[in-house]
Every structure is written in C-alpha cells, then in structure tokens.
Amino acid sequence: MAEITKLEKWRSALNKCIRCGYCYEHCPIYKASGWEIDSPRGKLILLYGVLSGEIEPSEYVANKLFECFHCNRCVKACSSGVPVQDVYNDARAFFLEAGFDVVGTTSVTDHDVCARCLNCVRMCKHEARTFADGKIVTDRIKCQSCGNCLDVCPEKAITIQRGYGTNPEELWTRVHSFFNNAQNPEAKAVVFGCNWSSYPGLQASRYDRFEISKEYMILITACSGRLKSHTVLQALEQGAWGVLICCCPEDECEHGGSPRVKERMKYLNRTLERLGIGSKRIQVAEVPQGNPKQFLDAAGKFIEELKTLGPIA
Ligand code: SF4
Ligand code: SF4
Ligand code: SF4
Structure with a gap:
C-alpha cells in the first residue's frame, strides 16, 4: 500500500479551505451534476477525510479525484489560495500507486x-x-x-466514460429537450462553447451582470475540436435555425482543437450550401478565455443574422 504520509505536506493547504464555495461556481463538473461531492471543495473535504483517517482510501474517492477537466478555474477562484490542482495531482499519484485502477474523466x-x-x-x-x-x-x-x-x-x-455533459449523447439529449420544450417558443440556436475558453467566462457571467437569451442554448463540448459534424446536424434537424461554435483563438488553444473545428465546419457549410441551406447557419467565432462579453456579443450578433434568414424551410 502506498504511503498516505506522502500527502501529509498538503495538510495545511487543506486546512486553508474555508468552505466559501467560490470554486464550485466555476467548476464544469459540479455545474453538470449539481452534487457537492463533484465540486473542488467537496473533493478537498474527501481528501482531508482520507488524510485524517476518517475516510478509507477507496475506488470511489480515487475516481472522484480523476474526474476533472483541468480548467484550473478552481485555483483561480479560490479565496484562500489553496493550490487545488497540485493537491489533486499528488493525491492522484497516491491512489494510482495504492493500486486503484480508476479512470475518472480520462x-x-x-x-x-x-x-x-x-x-x-x-x-x-x-x-x-x-x-x-x-x-x-x-x-x-x-x-x-x-x-x-x-x-x-x-x-x-x-x-x-463520464463526460459530465460533454459526450455526444449528452449533448444530443439537451439539444432535443431545448427544441422540444413548448414553454420555450423563442428557441432558435445552439451555441457550443469550449470548456477552456468561453465557458469559464460565461460561468462567471451567470453570477454577474450578463443576461443569457432564451433564443439560444449554450452547451459545452470539452475542447471544440471534439465537436462532430453530426452533432451540429442533429441540432439543425431538431429545429435550430443555426449553430455557433465559440472556440479558443488558435494561438491560445491548448489542445489543438480550434483549427480542426474550423476546418470541419468549413466542409459542413459547403455541404449545406449544395443542399440549398446556405453557408451562414453554421459559424465559428474565436473567443479568448474568460471573456463573457465577447462571447455574448458573438452569440447576439449570430442570432440577429439568423433572424434575417428565418427558420430552415
Ligand atoms: S480544474 Fe476545473 S474541472 Fe477540475 S476541479 Fe477545478 S474547476 Fe473543476
Ligand atoms: S487512434 Fe489508432 S492507436 Fe489510437 S486508439 Fe484509435 S485505433 Fe488505436
Ligand atoms: S488527447 Fe486529451 S483526452 Fe486524449 S489522452 Fe490526450 S489529454 Fe487525454
């Protein structure tokens, strides 16, 4: 069994967490599940329990620690300066060494x-x-x-295995319910946002001064390069007038997805043009990290353009 004492150096860091909850407002994993145990704070509490001997190291705890999109928003948001990701990384290494063969979101x-x-x-x-x-x-x-x-x-x-809202089937379910909700007759578009760029800024915007329009739904795709053409087509099939993809500027893209999604949507637009649907209904916008205003401006402009086109006949 690996030595739990290796995590002892983080005891004071874990003690610094004052349970304020600033971190979970920004965590995409918590946002998707709504469970405290999926929030950065919840995982720190679990880890503290393991370190103090009140919680047994288990597959469940190990798996929770490997469920993370590495956006680093929890670290930036923490009011007490807890180095959440450094603590997690050592804890992950401890659990692997202890023989817990878990996958989390990897x-x-x-x-x-x-x-x-x-x-x-x-x-x-x-x-x-x-x-x-x-x-x-x-x-x-x-x-x-x-x-x-x-x-x-x-x-x-x-x-x-657990996409926390980002796997294609999960995206499809949410698109379907958005466009088949009689209580939202204004539904017109889907805006896909990259977890590492647009999403963090937008997360903050929910607690800030920005209002999200009911005319579009925002869905998070992990890296935008993972967004498949058929997911975009499914949105159009369900009734979307158009789809906007907000990705990172290429020189800021950490995972290499921005150029790929642009290329893929270029080909998809060519196909739509041949089908007489036109090439304006699928657009890609670059939005730098943590810029909710630019994100919402891009979405607002897109919706105005769609209104001149109307629904797909
Ligand atoms: S890095 Fe991101 S996904 Fe991971 S715990 Fe922190 S806020 Fe959540
Ligand atoms: S990309 Fe190629 S090597 Fe990698 S898992 Fe798929 S088939 Fe295997
Ligand atoms: S491409 Fe992304 S998901 Fe795949 S192994 Fe690398 S970091 Fe993990």
Whole structure:
C-alpha cells in the first residue's frame, strides 16, 4: 500500500479551505451534476477525510479525484489560495500507486478495437498516450480529458466514460429537450462553447451582470475540436435555425482543437450550401478565455443574422 504520509505536506493547504464555495461556481463538473461531492471543495473535504483517517482510501474517492477537466478555474477562484490542482495531482499519484485502477474523466482505449495506428499518440498535446507492449496506454496524471484523441481515432476505440455533459449523447439529449420544450417558443440556436475558453467566462457571467437569451442554448463540448459534424446536424434537424461554435483563438488553444473545428465546419457549410441551406447557419467565432462579453456579443450578433434568414424551410 502506498504511503498516505506522502500527502501529509498538503495538510495545511487543506486546512486553508474555508468552505466559501467560490470554486464550485466555476467548476464544469459540479455545474453538470449539481452534487457537492463533484465540486473542488467537496473533493478537498474527501481528501482531508482520507488524510485524517476518517475516510478509507477507496475506488470511489480515487475516481472522484480523476474526474476533472483541468480548467484550473478552481485555483483561480479560490479565496484562500489553496493550490487545488497540485493537491489533486499528488493525491492522484497516491491512489494510482495504492493500486486503484480508476479512470475518472480520462480517456480509455478498447484494445480489442484499436488498430494501433498511433493517431492518438501523435495528436495528444499532453503526451498522455504512449504505445507500450503492443497497446496504447493512457497516462492518467497527464490526460487533461480534452477528448481530442476520441476525435482522431478511426476505430472509435476511445471513450471518456463520464463526460459530465460533454459526450455526444449528452449533448444530443439537451439539444432535443431545448427544441422540444413548448414553454420555450423563442428557441432558435445552439451555441457550443469550449470548456477552456468561453465557458469559464460565461460561468462567471451567470453570477454577474450578463443576461443569457432564451433564443439560444449554450452547451459545452470539452475542447471544440471534439465537436462532430453530426452533432451540429442533429441540432439543425431538431429545429435550430443555426449553430455557433465559440472556440479558443488558435494561438491560445491548448489542445489543438480550434483549427480542426474550423476546418470541419468549413466542409459542413459547403455541404449545406449544395443542399440549398446556405453557408451562414453554421459559424465559428474565436473567443479568448474568460471573456463573457465577447462571447455574448458573438452569440447576439449570430442570432440577429439568423433572424434575417428565418427558420430552415
Ligand atoms: S480544474 Fe476545473 S474541472 Fe477540475 S476541479 Fe477545478 S474547476 Fe473543476
Ligand atoms: S488527447 Fe486529451 S483526452 Fe486524449 S489522452 Fe490526450 S489529454 Fe487525454
Ligand atoms: S487512434 Fe484509435 S485505433 Fe489508432 S492507436 Fe489510437 S486508439 Fe488505436
């Protein structure tokens, strides 16, 4: 069994958490589930319990610590300066060393399906994927749960088991309920936001001075490069007049998704044009991190443009 004493150095940092809750306002994992146990604060409390001997190290606790999108918003929001991610990283290493083989939100490969093409190894910006002993291995500490390896796998061998709202099926369910809600006749568009760029700013905006229009729904895609054409088409099929994708400026994109989503939407627009639907209904806007005004301005401008086009006939 790994030595819990290795985490002892974080005891004073854990004690610094005054339970103010500023962190969870910004955490996409907590936002998706609404459970305290999924918030940065909840996980720090769990860890404190493990360190003080009141909670047994278990698969459940280990898994919670690996459920994170690494956006770092909790660190920036913490009123007491708790280095949340540094604490988590050491705790993750402790649990792995102790033999808890958990995956959390990291990417998982089905080795029976994997073609060993190494696309995912080459594309992972975080060097979290390697080829060893004839199979792909994910480094669970390095994986940032961006989902880009899922996008490049030709065999669909990779999954993120708990997407906290970002997996395609979860996006589809939310799009479906938005456009099939009789109480929202104003529904016109879906705005997909990157978890690392637009989303953090927008999170803050909910507690700030900005009002979110009922004419569009905001959905978070993890890295925008993970957004598939068929997810965008599903939104149009459900009744959206158009779809806006807010991604990082390319020079700020940490996961390499911005250029890919732009390229993909360019091709999709060409197809829509050939079908007589036009090329204005799917747009991509670059929004820097933590800029809710720019995000909402882009969404507002897009909606005004859609109103001149009307619904898809
Ligand atoms: S890094 Fe982001 S996803 Fe992870 S706990 Fe902090 S706020 Fe939540
Ligand atoms: S591409 Fe993203 S999800 Fe895949 S292994 Fe690398 S960091 Fe993890
Ligand atoms: S991209 Fe998919 S098929 Fe290719 S090596 Fe990675 S997991 Fe295997």
